[in-house]
Amino acid sequence: MESLEFNKIAFAVLSTCLFVMGIGIFSDTIFASHAPAKPGYALPDAAPAGDKGGAAAAAPAMPLGEMMAKADIKRGETTMSQCKACHTLEKGGKAGIGPNLYGIVDRPIASIEGFAYSPALQAKSKTDGNWSFEHLVAFVGNPRGYANGTKMAFAGLKDPLQLANVLAYLRTLSDNPAPMPK
Ligand code: HEC
Incomplete structure (x- = not known):
């Protein structure tokens, strides 16, 4: 049983x-399993740009146009609240501790009538002419590095992406925004 x-x-x-x-x-x-001839997704060549740490080291080598293409105008506006301690941004705004920044992109350097610019920035107006994106990156990224002796008591924006965001926002402060850098 x-x-x-x-x-x-x-x-x-x-x-x-x-x-x-x-x-x-x-x-x-x-x-029957066949390995696909090509993987279904492209492997990135380098670390993604948003990747913290890697980006900080790699980004300065990134061309300005590429940096600006990733820029976020809204974030730039938020970051620029630091600048508003000294600068007005609206058209026809009065100078504060620093000059008004409306139309700053491509504006001649140190050109606001009646503002007492430092000799350092006045010298830059002779050698560099206008506030191109490149000059703005150099100055806003490191004011004293660009114009040794500047009156702008600001350490500079060290994060390249933050800097790009600010430039993208500054560009909008214009009747006629300058073309984006290539
Ligand atoms: C503590 C005050 C202060 C802060 C904060 C500050 N600035 Fe300035 N900025 C100045 C002064 C003062 C000058 C004039 C510099 C000179 O004459 O050397 C200036 C000049 C400038 C100029 C040149 C303007 C021109 O007419 O040629 C730009 C561009 C500028 N600042 C951008 C910025 C941006 C962008 C920020 C924020 C990320 C910022 N500044 C934050 C005080 C400040």
Whole structure:
């Protein structure tokens, strides 16, 4: 009696195993696996630009146009609240501790009538002419590095992406925004 029960169970288990194995072999023949010629997604060549740490070291080498293409105007506006301690931004705004910044992109350096610019920035107006994006990056990124002796008591924006955001926002403060850098 007992051994008959055992045999039944053993048979059931064994036939189940055979059945499962059978399916395995059968499906292997249908779905023979081929490695795709190309992976379905492109592997990035370098670390993504948003990647913290890597970006800080790699970004200064990034061309300005590329940097600006990633820029976020809204974030730039938020960052520029630091600048508003000294600068007005609206058209025809009065000078504060610093000159009004409306239309700053491509404006001649140190050109607001009646503002007492430092000799350092006045000298830059002779050598560099206008506030191109490149000059703005240099100055806003490191004011004293660009114009040694500037009156702008500001450490500078060290994060290249933050700097790009600010430039993208500054560009909008104009009747006629300058073309984006290439
Ligand atoms: C503590 C005050 C202060 C802060 C904060 C400050 N600035 Fe200035 N900024 C000045 C002063 C003062 C000058 C004039 C510099 C000179 O004559 O050397 C100036 C000049 C400038 C100029 C040149 C303007 C011209 O007419 O040639 C630009 C551009 C500028 N600032 C951008 C910025 C930006 C962008 C920020 C924020 C990220 C900022 N500044 C933050 C005080 C400040």
